[in-house]
Amino acid sequence: MPRFAANLSMLYPELPFLDRFEAAAKDGFEAVEYLFPYAYPAEELVARLKAHGLRQVLFNAPPAGTDAASIDAAWAAGLRGTASLPGREDEFRAGVQLALRYAAALDCPRIHCMAGLLDEGADREVARAVYVSNLRWAAAEAAREGRDILIEPINPRDIPRFFLKRQDEAHAIVQEVGAPNLKVQFDLYHCQIVEGDVATKIRQYLPTGRVGHFQIAGVPERHEPDTGELNYPYLFSVIDEVAAQCGWQGWVGCEYRPREGAQPGGTTRGLAWLRQWRTVHAPAS
Numbered sequence: 001m002p003r004f005a006a007n008l009s010m011l012y013p014e015l016p017f018l019d020r021f022e023a024a025a026k027d028g029f030e031a032v033e034y035l036f037p038y039a040y041p042a043e044e045l046v047a048r049l050k051a052h053g054l055r056q057v058l059f060n061a062p063p064a065g066t067d068a069a070s071i072d073a074a075w076a077a078g079l080r081g082t083a084s085l086p087g088r089e090d091e092f093r094a095g096v097q098l099a100l101r102y103a104a105a106l107d108c109p110r111i112h113c114m115a116g117l118l119d120e121g122a123d124r125e126v127a128r129a130v131y132v133s134n135l136r137w138a139a140a141e142a143a144r145e146g147r148d149i150l151i152e153p154i155n156p157r158d159i160p161r162f163f164l165k166r167q168d169e170a171h172a173i174v175q176e177v178g179a180p181n182l183k184v185q186f187d188l189y190h191c192q193i194v195e196g197d198v199a200t201k202i203r204q205y206l207p208t209g210r211v212g213h214f215q216i217a218g219v220p221e222r223h224e225p226d227t228g229e230l231n232y233p234y235l236f237s238v239i240d241e242v243a244a245q246c247g248w249q250g251w252v253g254c255e256y257r258p259r260e261g262a263q264p265g266g267t268t269r270g271l272a273w274l275r276q277w278r279t280v281h282a283p284a285s
Contacts, residue, residue, distance in 0.1 A: 028278070036075070046105060058185075096149075113149055133172065148186070
């Protein structure tokens with residue numbers, strides 16, 4: 001059955017960030033992901049992972065900036081990556097190198113490099129060329145450390161002007177770069193909003209070896225996956241089926257906003273969908 005990772009940037013919002021590791025472990029998660037680790041010493045994050053028997057499976061390279069303060073300021077200012085931005089190649093490289101240092105400490109196999117926002121009137125072909133060049137460099141650097149670089153199509157309603165929007169665009173770029181450790185972060189929420197036909201795309205892309213990670217959320221409100229227009233039990237079964245056929249062994253990140261918001265225990269109560277899935281699909285003893 002799919003292996004689910006708690007996204008600690010969104011789940012357990014009533015708790016301080018460092019306390020969310022324990023909460024996730026108590027709810028039965030074995031792995032976590034989140035946006036950024038840079039506000040915390042790597043040693044502190046490692047201690048939380050070890051204390052609660054968790055694996056770190058994904059985080060993002062900086063959205064811009066090169067240290068904790070400038071990274072935080074960049075995110076607050078609405079910056080969403082530098083990978084496709086001409087003239088910011090040095091900043092992108094510094095961010096990837098910082099991410100790789102954290103990945104080594106956290107034993108994290110995957111780093112997502114956000115594409116960035118296109119200015120109005122910007123030349124998309126120029127941005128694409130910069131993107132491909134930056135990803136080729138990042139993949140080579142990450143390969144030396146045994147890490148994967150991921151790229152993610154994101155819907156323009158949540159992030160207007162984001163460079164990468166579609167699965168076919170992402171897979172074409174991965175194929176052009178040609179690095180075996182450059183892969184696509186397949187967020188079913190974003191895919192449904194932009195393209196739909198999600199199950200067919202899972203069947204199309206997962207066997208290629210180019211899908212490094214899934215993420216989920218209900219559509220359109222981005223709450224638990226048992227709300228909204230997507231039939232997640234069916235989609236989980238599709239992932240199971242195709243993964244068994246092609247040998248995929250990745251993770252499904254729970255990147256959604258709990259319906260109950262920051263109410264104490266709201267995330268845990270909202271995990272009824274996961275408890276039910278585990279019960280129905282528990283291995284026979």
